[in-house]
Amino acid sequence: MTNWEGITMSNPFSLExxxxxxxxxxxxxxxxxxxxxxxxxxxxxxxxxxxDTAARTAxxxxxxxxxxxxxxxxxTEEDAVNDAVKRVDSELGELDIAFNNAGIARGEVPAVxxxxxxxxxxxxxxxxxxxxxxxxxxxxxxKRGRGTxxxxxxxxxxxxxxxxxxxxxxxxxAGVAHLTRSLAVEWAPQGVRVNSLSxxxxxxxxxxxxEVAEKRAEWISxxxxxxxxxxxxxxxxxxxxxxxxxxxxxxxxxxxxxGFVCW
Numbered sequence: 001m002t003n004w005e006g007i008t009m010s011n012p013f014s015l016e017x018x019x020x021x022x023x024x025x026x027x028x029x030x031x032x033x034x035x036x037x038x039x040x041x042x043x044x045x046x047x048x049x050x051x052d053t054a055a056r057t058a059x060x061x062x063x064x065x066x067x068x069x070x071x072x073x074x075x076t077e078e079d080a081v082n083d084a085v086k087r088v089d090s091e092l093g094e095l096d097i098a099f100n101n102a103g104i105a106r107g108e109v110p111a112v113x114x115x116x117x118x119x120x121x122x123x124x125x126x127x128x129x130x131x132x133x134x135x136x137x138x139x140x141x142x143k144r145g146r147g148t149x150x151x152x153x154x155x156x157x158x159x160x161x162x163x164x165x166x167x168x169x170x171x172x173x174a175g176v177a178h179l180t181r182s183l184a185v186e187w188a189p190q191g192v193r194v195n196s197l198s199x200x201x202x203x204x205x206x207x208x209x210x211e212v213a214e215k216r217a218e219w220i221s222x223x224x225x226x227x228x229x230x231x232x233x234x235x236x237x238x239x240x241x242x243x244x245x246x247x248x249x250x251x252x253x254x255x256x257x258x259g260f261v262c263w
Contacts, residue, residue: 012245016041019093020242021085023075023133024102026053028204029152029231033099034061036235040243042097043067045088049074049102067092075102075129078136085136095140097242099197100133101152103172108165119168126172127179134183138192145191148242153177153196155257162222163215173198177253184251193250195241200257202229224259 020037024030026048034044038061046061048054051072058068069092073084089095103126106118130151141147156166157173180196187194201207201219207228208216220228237256240246255261 012247013239013243014041015097015239015243018042018096018242019045019088020097020099021045021047021088021095021137022099022101023047023073023129024152025057025099026050027057029199029202029234030099030101031057031060032231032235033101033238035064036239037097037242038064038066038068040239041066043092045069045071045084045092047071047073047075047084047102075100075133076124078132081129081132082136082139085133085140089140094144095137095147097148097150098133098137099150099152099238099242100130100137102129102133103152105166105169107168110165111167114168122168123172123175126169127175130176131179134179134194138183138187141192142187142190147192148246149183149192149194150238150241151176151180151194151196153180153198153253155198155200155255155261157198158253158255158261163218180253181251188250193246195246195249195251196253197234197238197241198253198255198257199234200229200255200260202231202234204231219260222260222263223257224262227258229256229258 020042022030022034025034025046037044043066044061046054046058054070058070061068071084073080106122134149153176154173156170157177177196180194184194
C-alpha cells in the first residue's frame with residue numbers, strides 16, 4: 001500500500017504525528033515554514049550552516065509544544081547531509097516530510113564577466129544541495145514506502161527576471177524544478193512524492209533595502225495582486241504540499257507569485 005491510499009480527509013492539512021526536516025531553516029522562509037509545520041502538529045528538525053540560528057528556530061518550535069533538533073549542515077557535503085538525515089530519523093522520529101530550502105544568490109554581473117567560482121557556488125548549493133538532500137531523505141523514506149519531499153525552486157527558474165543579472169541563480173532553480181519532476185516519477189511507485197515550490201518576489205531584508213526601492217516598485221507594478229509576497233504567504237502552500245491534502249500532487253511546481261508569471 002502506498003502512503004496516499006486509505007487517507008482519511010477529516011483534517012487533511014494536519015501534520016500531526018509527522019516528523020519533518022527543513023534545510024536552511026535558521027531564518028527567513030525556512031524558519032517560517034518550520035514554525036508553520038510545528039503549529040500543524042509536526043516535530044521539525046532544523047538544518048542550517050549556522051548552528052546558532054538553527055538552535056533559535058528549534059527553540060521556537062519547542063515553544064509551540066513540538067520536538068525539534070538543530071544541526072549544522074552544509075548541503076554541498078554529501079556525507080554530512082546523509083549523517084544529518086540519519087540523526088533526524090533516529091533521534092527525532094522516522095522522517096515523513098522534508099523541505100529542501102537551503103539556497104543562495106550570488107551576483108549580479110553580466111554573464112560574460114561571471115567568475116567561474118560564482119557559477120559553481122550557486123549551482124553547488126541550490127541544485128546539488130537539493131539533490132544530495134533529496135537523495136538522503138529518500139534513502140530512509142523509500143524503505144518504508146512513504147514520504148513527501150518539497151524542493152525550493154523559484155519563479156526565476158521559469159522566467160528571466162527583468163533587470164537582474166543572475167544566470168547562475170536562474171539556471172539552478174530551473175534545474176531544481178526539473179530534478180523534482182525526475183525524482184517524482186522515479187519514486188512515486190514506491191510511495192514517495194516529490195514537488196517543488198516556486199516563490200515570486202518576497203519581502204526580505206535584502207529586497208527591503210532603500211537601494212532597491214526603484215526595482216521594488218517595478219516588481220510590484222508587474223504583480224497582478226499589487227504587492228510583494230511575505231514569508232507567511234509561503235507557509236500555507238509549503239504545508240499543503242507535504243500534507244495529505246496534496247496526496248495526488250506529484251512532480252508539480254507550485255508557483256506562489258501573486259500572478260507575476262501570468263503576463
